[in-house]
Amino acid sequence: MTALSNLYAVIDANPNWTGKTYIKTVPENIGADKTFIIVRDSTQQLLDFASNSFxxxxxxMQVQIFYSQESDDDFDQVEMELIRYLQSNGYFIENVRGRIQDPDTFQDYQTIILGKQERN
Known part of the structure; x- marks a missing residue:
């Protein structure tokens, strides 16, 4: 399994998450009345070099939460719970970009950049 597939599986298995989770792309027919997460690759880094090898x-990776226009969720609480859940599953948070509004759907969304290290 790829690192992105693992992240998808972890989020999709979260018992507190009530929305749909997508990997890399979102279906075109999804409405702004649905809350969902999309997970995407970001970058990869080679670390801990020894004997000319990493x-x-x-x-x-990035996790984007798109909130339903009809949502009455406390967005801060949803994000903090998701971040704690990800940390408990071995991910570290690199950046939380700040909630903004999608210009096409007018949904508020949050982007969380996270990382996971795997030793060779």
């Missing part, structure tokens, strides 16, 4: 690969 020992660790860091996978950086």
């Amino acid at each position: 020992q660790t690969m860091q996978f950086d």
Whole structure:
């Protein structure tokens, strides 16, 4: 399984998450009345060099939460719970970009950049 597939599986298995989770792309017919997460690759870094070879690969990925226009969820609470859940599953948070509004759907969304390291 790829690092991105693992992240998808972890989020999709979260018992507190009530929306749909997608990997890389979102279906065109999804409405702004649905809350969902999309996970995407970001960058990869080679780390911990020894004997002319890397020992660790860091996978950086992004998680975007798109909130339903009809949502009455406390967005801060949803994000903090998701971040704690991800951390408890071995991910580290690199950046939380700040909630903005999608210009096409007018949904608020948050982007969280996270990483996971795997040793060779």
